[in-house]
Amino acid sequence: MGQELTIKNVNKSFEVNGEKINVLNDINLDIKEGEFVVLVGHSGCGKSTLLKIIAGLEKNDTGLVAAGRQEITEPAADRGMIFQEHRLFPWMSIERNVQLGLKGLAREEKKKLSDQYLELVKLSEFKKAYPRQLSGGMSQRAAIARALATQPKILLLDEPFGALDALTKIELQEELLKIRSRCGNTMIMVTHDIEEAIFLADRIVVMSARPGRIRDVIQVELGKYRDRGGSDFAHYKKKILDYFFEEKAAEPEYNI
Ligand SMILES: Nc1ncnc2c1ncn2[C@@H]1O[C@H](COP(=O)(O)OP(=O)(O)OP(=O)(O)O)[C@@H](O)[C@H]1O
Ligand SMILES: [Mg+2]
Incomplete structure:
Protein backbone atom coordinates (compact mmCIF):
# COMPACT_ATOMS: atom_id res chain seq x y z
CA MET A 1 0.00 0.00 0.00
CA GLY A 2 1.38 3.38 -0.98
CA GLN A 3 1.26 6.50 1.10
CA GLU A 4 -1.95 8.41 0.42
CA LEU A 5 -1.95 11.24 2.87
CA THR A 6 0.69 12.94 5.00
CA ILE A 7 -0.25 15.16 7.93
CA LYS A 8 2.82 16.56 9.61
CA ASN A 9 3.08 19.00 12.53
CA VAL A 10 -0.27 20.58 11.76
CA ASN A 11 -1.54 23.39 13.97
CA LYS A 12 -4.68 25.41 13.48
CA SER A 13 -6.27 28.22 15.44
CA PHE A 14 -9.25 30.48 14.83
CA GLU A 15 -9.83 34.01 15.96
CA VAL A 16 -13.18 34.54 17.65
CA ASN A 17 -14.05 38.05 18.93
CA GLY A 18 -10.41 39.06 18.87
CA GLU A 19 -9.37 36.02 20.85
CA LYS A 20 -7.25 33.24 19.42
CA ILE A 21 -8.45 29.72 20.07
CA ASN A 22 -6.16 26.79 19.44
CA VAL A 23 -8.09 24.04 17.75
CA LEU A 24 -5.53 21.56 16.47
CA ASN A 25 -2.24 21.01 18.19
CA ASP A 26 0.67 19.27 16.47
CA ILE A 27 -1.27 16.69 14.48
CA ASN A 28 0.83 13.97 12.83
CA LEU A 29 -0.75 11.17 10.88
CA ASP A 30 0.18 9.12 7.82
CA ILE A 31 -2.60 7.35 5.98
CA LYS A 32 -2.03 4.53 3.50
CA GLU A 33 -3.82 3.96 0.22
CA GLY A 34 -7.13 2.15 0.78
CA GLU A 35 -7.04 2.53 4.56
CA PHE A 36 -10.18 3.27 6.60
CA VAL A 37 -9.29 5.73 9.35
CA VAL A 38 -11.89 6.96 11.83
CA LEU A 39 -11.49 10.03 14.06
CA VAL A 40 -13.23 10.14 17.44
CA GLY A 41 -13.09 12.81 20.11
CA HIS A 42 -15.11 15.30 22.16
CA SER A 43 -17.35 17.81 20.47
CA GLY A 44 -15.29 20.85 19.49
CA CYS A 45 -11.91 19.08 19.51
CA GLY A 46 -11.30 19.92 15.86
CA LYS A 47 -12.33 16.77 13.97
CA SER A 48 -14.34 18.61 11.30
CA THR A 49 -11.61 21.22 11.04
CA LEU A 50 -9.04 18.50 10.35
CA LEU A 51 -11.29 16.95 7.71
CA LYS A 52 -11.81 20.36 6.08
CA ILE A 53 -8.05 20.94 6.01
CA ILE A 54 -7.63 17.59 4.22
CA ALA A 55 -10.43 18.56 1.82
CA GLY A 56 -8.67 21.88 1.14
CA LEU A 57 -11.61 23.86 2.53
CA GLU A 58 -9.57 25.25 5.46
CA LYS A 59 -5.89 26.11 5.60
CA ASN A 60 -3.59 24.82 8.33
CA ASP A 61 -1.53 27.52 10.11
CA THR A 62 1.64 25.45 10.26
CA GLY A 63 2.86 22.05 9.10
CA LEU A 64 2.23 20.05 5.97
CA VAL A 65 -0.81 18.27 4.58
CA ALA A 66 -0.14 16.41 1.36
CA ALA A 67 -2.03 13.96 -0.85
CA GLY A 68 0.65 11.77 -2.42
CA ARG A 69 3.47 14.21 -3.09
CA GLN A 70 1.16 17.15 -3.66
CA GLU A 71 0.63 19.69 -0.88
CA ILE A 72 -3.07 20.34 -0.32
CA THR A 73 -3.95 23.99 -0.78
CA GLU A 74 -7.45 23.83 -2.27
CA PRO A 75 -10.27 21.36 -2.93
CA ALA A 76 -9.70 18.83 -5.72
CA ALA A 77 -11.78 16.19 -7.45
CA ASP A 78 -9.68 13.37 -6.02
CA ARG A 79 -10.94 14.23 -2.51
CA GLY A 80 -14.71 13.90 -2.03
CA MET A 81 -16.57 15.01 1.08
CA ILE A 82 -19.80 13.81 2.66
CA PHE A 83 -21.42 15.78 5.46
CA GLN A 84 -23.89 14.93 8.24
CA GLU A 85 -26.71 16.46 6.25
CA HIS A 86 -27.01 15.31 2.63
CA ARG A 87 -26.68 18.77 0.99
CA PRO A 152 -12.19 10.39 -5.67
CA LYS A 153 -9.19 8.55 -4.31
CA ILE A 154 -9.97 9.84 -0.83
CA LEU A 155 -13.45 10.00 0.65
CA LEU A 156 -13.90 12.29 3.66
CA LEU A 157 -16.98 11.59 5.76
CA ASP A 158 -18.06 13.95 8.54
CA GLU A 159 -20.59 12.10 10.70
CA PRO A 160 -22.44 10.92 7.60
CA PHE A 161 -24.85 8.69 9.52
CA GLY A 162 -25.24 10.85 12.62
CA ALA A 163 -28.84 11.80 11.92
CA LEU A 164 -30.07 8.31 11.01
CA ASP A 165 -31.95 5.76 13.11
CA ALA A 166 -29.95 2.82 14.48
CA LEU A 167 -31.03 0.22 11.91
CA THR A 168 -30.56 2.44 8.85
CA LYS A 169 -27.18 3.39 10.23
CA ILE A 170 -26.11 -0.26 10.49
CA GLU A 171 -27.34 -0.91 6.96
CA LEU A 172 -25.37 2.04 5.56
CA GLN A 173 -22.25 1.09 7.50
CA GLU A 174 -22.34 -2.32 5.84
CA GLU A 175 -22.93 -0.76 2.44
CA LEU A 176 -20.03 1.60 2.95
CA LEU A 177 -17.71 -1.37 3.55
CA LYS A 178 -18.96 -3.05 0.36
CA ILE A 179 -18.42 0.17 -1.59
CA ARG A 180 -14.94 0.44 -0.20
CA SER A 181 -14.04 -3.09 -1.20
CA ARG A 182 -15.40 -2.48 -4.72
CA CYS A 183 -14.03 1.00 -5.30
CA GLY A 184 -10.89 0.86 -3.12
CA ASN A 185 -11.18 4.42 -1.84
CA THR A 186 -9.20 5.61 1.14
CA MET A 187 -11.78 6.58 3.76
CA ILE A 188 -11.37 9.13 6.54
CA MET A 189 -14.43 9.42 8.71
CA VAL A 190 -15.48 11.37 11.79
CA THR A 191 -18.04 9.87 14.13
CA HIS A 192 -19.41 10.23 17.66
CA ASP A 193 -20.45 6.62 17.58
CA ILE A 194 -17.74 4.42 19.06
CA GLU A 195 -19.33 1.18 17.84
CA GLU A 196 -19.47 2.62 14.34
CA ALA A 197 -15.75 3.44 14.59
CA ILE A 198 -14.87 -0.11 15.69
CA PHE A 199 -17.09 -1.69 13.06
CA LEU A 200 -15.56 0.28 10.19
CA ALA A 201 -12.02 1.28 10.96
CA ASP A 202 -8.64 -0.17 10.21
CA ARG A 203 -7.32 2.46 12.64
CA ILE A 204 -9.10 4.68 15.13
CA VAL A 205 -7.56 8.05 15.95
CA VAL A 206 -8.56 9.14 19.46
CA MET A 207 -8.32 12.91 19.92
CA SER A 208 -8.18 14.88 23.15
CA ALA A 209 -10.54 17.74 23.99
CA ARG A 210 -9.66 21.14 22.50
CA PRO A 211 -7.01 21.88 21.51
CA GLY A 212 -7.28 18.61 19.63
CA ARG A 213 -4.21 16.42 19.93
CA ILE A 214 -3.85 12.82 18.93
CA ARG A 215 -3.97 10.77 22.13
CA ASP A 216 -3.75 7.35 20.56
CA VAL A 217 -4.00 5.58 17.24
CA ILE A 218 -5.61 2.18 17.72
CA GLN A 219 -5.16 -0.54 15.15
CA VAL A 220 -8.40 -2.54 15.01
CA GLU A 221 -7.46 -6.16 14.54
CA LEU A 222 -10.87 -7.73 14.19
CA GLY A 223 -10.68 -9.00 10.62
CA LYS A 224 -13.19 -8.37 7.89
CA TYR A 225 -16.40 -9.63 9.49
CA ARG A 226 -16.93 -7.95 12.83
CA ASP A 227 -19.32 -9.14 15.50
CA ARG A 228 -20.75 -6.10 17.25
CA GLY A 229 -21.70 -8.28 20.22
CA GLY A 230 -18.35 -10.08 20.48
CA SER A 231 -15.95 -9.82 23.40
CA ASP A 232 -13.12 -8.53 21.18
CA PHE A 233 -15.42 -5.76 20.03
CA ALA A 234 -16.18 -4.88 23.67
CA HIS A 235 -12.46 -4.77 24.42
CA TYR A 236 -11.95 -1.97 21.87
CA LYS A 237 -15.04 -0.16 23.12
CA LYS A 238 -13.73 -0.13 26.67
CA LYS A 239 -10.30 1.00 25.56
CA ILE A 240 -11.73 4.02 23.72
CA LEU A 241 -14.27 4.91 26.42
CA ASP A 242 -11.51 4.80 29.04
CA TYR A 243 -9.76 7.66 27.23
CA PHE A 244 -12.89 9.78 27.49
CA PHE A 245 -13.55 8.90 31.13
CA GLU A 246 -9.93 9.66 31.96
CA GLU A 247 -10.34 13.16 30.50
CA LYS A 248 -13.66 13.63 32.26
CA ALA A 249 -12.16 12.58 35.59
CA ALA A 250 -9.51 15.28 35.20
CA GLU A 251 -12.19 18.01 35.05
CA PRO A 252 -12.60 19.67 38.48
CA GLU A 253 -16.44 19.72 38.43
CA TYR A 254 -16.53 15.99 37.81
CA ASN A 255 -14.99 15.30 41.23
CA ILE A 256 -17.27 17.41 43.44
N1 LIG B 1 -14.66 29.04 10.88
C1 LIG B 1 -14.48 29.06 12.20
N2 LIG B 1 -14.28 30.23 12.86
C2 LIG B 1 -14.05 30.24 14.19
N3 LIG B 1 -14.04 29.15 14.96
C3 LIG B 1 -14.24 27.97 14.36
C4 LIG B 1 -14.48 27.86 12.97
N4 LIG B 1 -14.63 26.54 12.65
C5 LIG B 1 -14.50 25.88 13.82
N5 LIG B 1 -14.26 26.72 14.84
C6 LIG B 1 -14.03 26.35 16.25
O1 LIG B 1 -13.06 25.33 16.25
C7 LIG B 1 -13.36 24.35 17.23
C8 LIG B 1 -13.38 22.99 16.57
O2 LIG B 1 -14.49 22.93 15.69
P1 LIG B 1 -14.81 21.62 14.86
O3 LIG B 1 -16.03 21.90 14.09
O4 LIG B 1 -13.60 21.21 14.12
O5 LIG B 1 -15.08 20.57 16.05
P2 LIG B 1 -15.57 19.06 15.98
O6 LIG B 1 -14.55 18.24 16.69
O7 LIG B 1 -15.90 18.69 14.60
O8 LIG B 1 -16.89 19.13 16.88
P3 LIG B 1 -18.28 18.32 16.72
O9 LIG B 1 -17.97 16.94 17.22
O10 LIG B 1 -19.20 19.05 17.65
O11 LIG B 1 -18.69 18.38 15.30
C9 LIG B 1 -14.65 24.79 17.89
O12 LIG B 1 -14.36 25.42 19.08
C10 LIG B 1 -15.25 25.76 16.90
O13 LIG B 1 -15.98 26.77 17.56
MG1 LIG C 1 -17.71 18.27 13.62
Whole structure:
Protein backbone atom coordinates (compact mmCIF):
# COMPACT_ATOMS: atom_id res chain seq x y z
CA MET A 1 0.00 0.00 0.00
CA GLY A 2 1.38 3.38 -0.98
CA GLN A 3 1.26 6.50 1.10
CA GLU A 4 -1.95 8.41 0.42
CA LEU A 5 -1.95 11.24 2.87
CA THR A 6 0.69 12.94 5.00
CA ILE A 7 -0.25 15.16 7.93
CA LYS A 8 2.82 16.56 9.61
CA ASN A 9 3.08 19.00 12.53
CA VAL A 10 -0.27 20.58 11.76
CA ASN A 11 -1.54 23.39 13.97
CA LYS A 12 -4.68 25.41 13.48
CA SER A 13 -6.27 28.22 15.44
CA PHE A 14 -9.25 30.48 14.83
CA GLU A 15 -9.83 34.01 15.96
CA VAL A 16 -13.18 34.54 17.65
CA ASN A 17 -14.05 38.05 18.93
CA GLY A 18 -10.41 39.06 18.87
CA GLU A 19 -9.37 36.02 20.85
CA LYS A 20 -7.25 33.24 19.42
CA ILE A 21 -8.45 29.72 20.07
CA ASN A 22 -6.16 26.79 19.44
CA VAL A 23 -8.09 24.04 17.75
CA LEU A 24 -5.53 21.56 16.47
CA ASN A 25 -2.24 21.01 18.19
CA ASP A 26 0.67 19.27 16.47
CA ILE A 27 -1.27 16.69 14.48
CA ASN A 28 0.83 13.97 12.83
CA LEU A 29 -0.75 11.17 10.88
CA ASP A 30 0.18 9.12 7.82
CA ILE A 31 -2.60 7.35 5.98
CA LYS A 32 -2.03 4.53 3.50
CA GLU A 33 -3.82 3.96 0.22
CA GLY A 34 -7.13 2.15 0.78
CA GLU A 35 -7.04 2.53 4.56
CA PHE A 36 -10.18 3.27 6.60
CA VAL A 37 -9.29 5.73 9.35
CA VAL A 38 -11.89 6.96 11.83
CA LEU A 39 -11.49 10.03 14.06
CA VAL A 40 -13.23 10.14 17.44
CA GLY A 41 -13.09 12.81 20.11
CA HIS A 42 -15.11 15.30 22.16
CA SER A 43 -17.35 17.81 20.47
CA GLY A 44 -15.29 20.85 19.49
CA CYS A 45 -11.91 19.08 19.51
CA GLY A 46 -11.30 19.92 15.86
CA LYS A 47 -12.33 16.77 13.97
CA SER A 48 -14.34 18.61 11.30
CA THR A 49 -11.61 21.22 11.04
CA LEU A 50 -9.04 18.50 10.35
CA LEU A 51 -11.29 16.95 7.71
CA LYS A 52 -11.81 20.36 6.08
CA ILE A 53 -8.05 20.94 6.01
CA ILE A 54 -7.63 17.59 4.22
CA ALA A 55 -10.43 18.56 1.82
CA GLY A 56 -8.67 21.88 1.14
CA LEU A 57 -11.61 23.86 2.53
CA GLU A 58 -9.57 25.25 5.46
CA LYS A 59 -5.89 26.11 5.60
CA ASN A 60 -3.59 24.82 8.33
CA ASP A 61 -1.53 27.52 10.11
CA THR A 62 1.64 25.45 10.26
CA GLY A 63 2.86 22.05 9.10
CA LEU A 64 2.23 20.05 5.97
CA VAL A 65 -0.81 18.27 4.58
CA ALA A 66 -0.14 16.41 1.36
CA ALA A 67 -2.03 13.96 -0.85
CA GLY A 68 0.65 11.77 -2.42
CA ARG A 69 3.47 14.21 -3.09
CA GLN A 70 1.16 17.15 -3.66
CA GLU A 71 0.63 19.69 -0.88
CA ILE A 72 -3.07 20.34 -0.32
CA THR A 73 -3.95 23.99 -0.78
CA GLU A 74 -7.45 23.83 -2.27
CA PRO A 75 -10.27 21.36 -2.93
CA ALA A 76 -9.70 18.83 -5.72
CA ALA A 77 -11.78 16.19 -7.45
CA ASP A 78 -9.68 13.37 -6.02
CA ARG A 79 -10.94 14.23 -2.51
CA GLY A 80 -14.71 13.90 -2.03
CA MET A 81 -16.57 15.01 1.08
CA ILE A 82 -19.80 13.81 2.66
CA PHE A 83 -21.42 15.78 5.46
CA GLN A 84 -23.89 14.93 8.24
CA GLU A 85 -26.71 16.46 6.25
CA HIS A 86 -27.01 15.31 2.63
CA ARG A 87 -26.68 18.77 0.99
CA LEU A 88 -28.63 17.70 -2.10
CA PHE A 89 -30.20 20.50 -4.13
CA PRO A 90 -33.99 20.22 -3.66
CA TRP A 91 -34.83 21.52 -7.14
CA MET A 92 -32.76 18.89 -8.95
CA SER A 93 -33.56 15.23 -9.48
CA ILE A 94 -31.37 12.69 -7.68
CA GLU A 95 -29.70 11.89 -10.98
CA ARG A 96 -28.84 15.54 -11.63
CA ASN A 97 -27.57 15.93 -8.08
CA VAL A 98 -25.24 12.97 -8.57
CA GLN A 99 -23.99 14.42 -11.87
CA LEU A 100 -23.22 17.77 -10.29
CA GLY A 101 -19.48 17.29 -9.84
CA LEU A 102 -18.99 15.74 -13.29
CA LYS A 103 -17.80 18.76 -15.15
CA GLY A 104 -16.49 18.67 -18.69
CA LEU A 105 -17.94 15.25 -19.55
CA ALA A 106 -20.35 14.45 -22.37
CA ARG A 107 -23.99 13.92 -21.36
CA GLU A 108 -23.85 10.20 -22.06
CA GLU A 109 -20.72 9.81 -19.96
CA LYS A 110 -22.35 11.68 -17.06
CA LYS A 111 -25.39 9.46 -17.32
CA LYS A 112 -23.27 6.34 -17.34
CA LEU A 113 -21.44 7.38 -14.19
CA SER A 114 -24.57 8.49 -12.31
CA ASP A 115 -26.32 5.23 -13.26
CA GLN A 116 -23.34 3.23 -12.10
CA TYR A 117 -23.09 4.88 -8.68
CA LEU A 118 -26.84 5.08 -8.09
CA GLU A 119 -26.94 1.35 -8.69
CA LEU A 120 -24.11 0.87 -6.23
CA VAL A 121 -26.09 2.63 -3.48
CA LYS A 122 -29.32 0.88 -4.55
CA LEU A 123 -31.13 3.99 -5.74
CA SER A 124 -31.53 3.26 -9.46
CA GLU A 125 -35.31 3.29 -9.15
CA PHE A 126 -35.24 6.76 -7.63
CA LYS A 127 -32.99 8.56 -10.09
CA LYS A 128 -35.83 10.72 -11.38
CA ALA A 129 -37.15 11.48 -7.89
CA TYR A 130 -36.47 14.70 -5.98
CA PRO A 131 -34.74 14.85 -2.58
CA ARG A 132 -38.03 15.59 -0.77
CA GLN A 133 -39.34 12.22 -1.99
CA LEU A 134 -36.51 10.29 -0.31
CA SER A 135 -36.09 9.13 3.30
CA GLY A 136 -33.14 10.31 5.38
CA GLY A 137 -31.16 7.12 4.71
CA MET A 138 -31.89 7.27 0.98
CA SER A 139 -30.80 10.91 0.82
CA GLN A 140 -27.55 10.01 2.52
CA ARG A 141 -27.08 7.19 -0.01
CA ALA A 142 -27.58 9.73 -2.81
CA ALA A 143 -24.96 11.97 -1.20
CA ILE A 144 -22.56 9.01 -1.14
CA ALA A 145 -23.26 8.34 -4.84
CA ARG A 146 -22.62 11.99 -5.64
CA ALA A 147 -19.29 11.95 -3.82
CA LEU A 148 -18.26 8.66 -5.47
CA ALA A 149 -19.27 9.69 -8.99
CA THR A 150 -16.21 11.90 -9.38
CA GLN A 151 -14.17 8.79 -8.49
CA PRO A 152 -12.19 10.39 -5.67
CA LYS A 153 -9.19 8.55 -4.31
CA ILE A 154 -9.97 9.84 -0.83
CA LEU A 155 -13.45 10.00 0.65
CA LEU A 156 -13.90 12.29 3.66
CA LEU A 157 -16.98 11.59 5.76
CA ASP A 158 -18.06 13.95 8.54
CA GLU A 159 -20.59 12.10 10.70
CA PRO A 160 -22.44 10.92 7.60
CA PHE A 161 -24.85 8.69 9.52
CA GLY A 162 -25.24 10.85 12.62
CA ALA A 163 -28.84 11.80 11.92
CA LEU A 164 -30.07 8.31 11.01
CA ASP A 165 -31.95 5.76 13.11
CA ALA A 166 -29.95 2.82 14.48
CA LEU A 167 -31.03 0.22 11.91
CA THR A 168 -30.56 2.44 8.85
CA LYS A 169 -27.18 3.39 10.23
CA ILE A 170 -26.11 -0.26 10.49
CA GLU A 171 -27.34 -0.91 6.96
CA LEU A 172 -25.37 2.04 5.56
CA GLN A 173 -22.25 1.09 7.50
CA GLU A 174 -22.34 -2.32 5.84
CA GLU A 175 -22.93 -0.76 2.44
CA LEU A 176 -20.03 1.60 2.95
CA LEU A 177 -17.71 -1.37 3.55
CA LYS A 178 -18.96 -3.05 0.36
CA ILE A 179 -18.42 0.17 -1.59
CA ARG A 180 -14.94 0.44 -0.20
CA SER A 181 -14.04 -3.09 -1.20
CA ARG A 182 -15.40 -2.48 -4.72
CA CYS A 183 -14.03 1.00 -5.30
CA GLY A 184 -10.89 0.86 -3.12
CA ASN A 185 -11.18 4.42 -1.84
CA THR A 186 -9.20 5.61 1.14
CA MET A 187 -11.78 6.58 3.76
CA ILE A 188 -11.37 9.13 6.54
CA MET A 189 -14.43 9.42 8.71
CA VAL A 190 -15.48 11.37 11.79
CA THR A 191 -18.04 9.87 14.13
CA HIS A 192 -19.41 10.23 17.66
CA ASP A 193 -20.45 6.62 17.58
CA ILE A 194 -17.74 4.42 19.06
CA GLU A 195 -19.33 1.18 17.84
CA GLU A 196 -19.47 2.62 14.34
CA ALA A 197 -15.75 3.44 14.59
CA ILE A 198 -14.87 -0.11 15.69
CA PHE A 199 -17.09 -1.69 13.06
CA LEU A 200 -15.56 0.28 10.19
CA ALA A 201 -12.02 1.28 10.96
CA ASP A 202 -8.64 -0.17 10.21
CA ARG A 203 -7.32 2.46 12.64
CA ILE A 204 -9.10 4.68 15.13
CA VAL A 205 -7.56 8.05 15.95
CA VAL A 206 -8.56 9.14 19.46
CA MET A 207 -8.32 12.91 19.92
CA SER A 208 -8.18 14.88 23.15
CA ALA A 209 -10.54 17.74 23.99
CA ARG A 210 -9.66 21.14 22.50
CA PRO A 211 -7.01 21.88 21.51
CA GLY A 212 -7.28 18.61 19.63
CA ARG A 213 -4.21 16.42 19.93
CA ILE A 214 -3.85 12.82 18.93
CA ARG A 215 -3.97 10.77 22.13
CA ASP A 216 -3.75 7.35 20.56
CA VAL A 217 -4.00 5.58 17.24
CA ILE A 218 -5.61 2.18 17.72
CA GLN A 219 -5.16 -0.54 15.15
CA VAL A 220 -8.40 -2.54 15.01
CA GLU A 221 -7.46 -6.16 14.54
CA LEU A 222 -10.87 -7.73 14.19
CA GLY A 223 -10.68 -9.00 10.62
CA LYS A 224 -13.19 -8.37 7.89
CA TYR A 225 -16.40 -9.63 9.49
CA ARG A 226 -16.93 -7.95 12.83
CA ASP A 227 -19.32 -9.14 15.50
CA ARG A 228 -20.75 -6.10 17.25
CA GLY A 229 -21.70 -8.28 20.22
CA GLY A 230 -18.35 -10.08 20.48
CA SER A 231 -15.95 -9.82 23.40
CA ASP A 232 -13.12 -8.53 21.18
CA PHE A 233 -15.42 -5.76 20.03
CA ALA A 234 -16.18 -4.88 23.67
CA HIS A 235 -12.46 -4.77 24.42
CA TYR A 236 -11.95 -1.97 21.87
CA LYS A 237 -15.04 -0.16 23.12
CA LYS A 238 -13.73 -0.13 26.67
CA LYS A 239 -10.30 1.00 25.56
CA ILE A 240 -11.73 4.02 23.72
CA LEU A 241 -14.27 4.91 26.42
CA ASP A 242 -11.51 4.80 29.04
CA TYR A 243 -9.76 7.66 27.23
CA PHE A 244 -12.89 9.78 27.49
CA PHE A 245 -13.55 8.90 31.13
CA GLU A 246 -9.93 9.66 31.96
CA GLU A 247 -10.34 13.16 30.50
CA LYS A 248 -13.66 13.63 32.26
CA ALA A 249 -12.16 12.58 35.59
CA ALA A 250 -9.51 15.28 35.20
CA GLU A 251 -12.19 18.01 35.05
CA PRO A 252 -12.60 19.67 38.48
CA GLU A 253 -16.44 19.72 38.43
CA TYR A 254 -16.53 15.99 37.81
CA ASN A 255 -14.99 15.30 41.23
CA ILE A 256 -17.27 17.41 43.44
N1 LIG B 1 -14.66 29.04 10.88
C1 LIG B 1 -14.48 29.06 12.20
N2 LIG B 1 -14.28 30.23 12.86
C2 LIG B 1 -14.05 30.24 14.19
N3 LIG B 1 -14.04 29.15 14.96
C3 LIG B 1 -14.24 27.97 14.36
C4 LIG B 1 -14.48 27.86 12.97
N4 LIG B 1 -14.63 26.54 12.65
C5 LIG B 1 -14.50 25.88 13.82
N5 LIG B 1 -14.26 26.72 14.84
C6 LIG B 1 -14.03 26.35 16.25
O1 LIG B 1 -13.06 25.33 16.25
C7 LIG B 1 -13.36 24.35 17.23
C8 LIG B 1 -13.38 22.99 16.57
O2 LIG B 1 -14.49 22.93 15.69
P1 LIG B 1 -14.81 21.62 14.86
O3 LIG B 1 -16.03 21.90 14.09
O4 LIG B 1 -13.60 21.21 14.12
O5 LIG B 1 -15.08 20.57 16.05
P2 LIG B 1 -15.57 19.06 15.98
O6 LIG B 1 -14.55 18.24 16.69
O7 LIG B 1 -15.90 18.69 14.60
O8 LIG B 1 -16.89 19.13 16.88
P3 LIG B 1 -18.28 18.32 16.72
O9 LIG B 1 -17.97 16.94 17.22
O10 LIG B 1 -19.20 19.05 17.65
O11 LIG B 1 -18.69 18.38 15.30
C9 LIG B 1 -14.65 24.79 17.89
O12 LIG B 1 -14.36 25.42 19.08
C10 LIG B 1 -15.25 25.76 16.90
O13 LIG B 1 -15.98 26.77 17.56
MG1 LIG C 1 -17.71 18.27 13.62
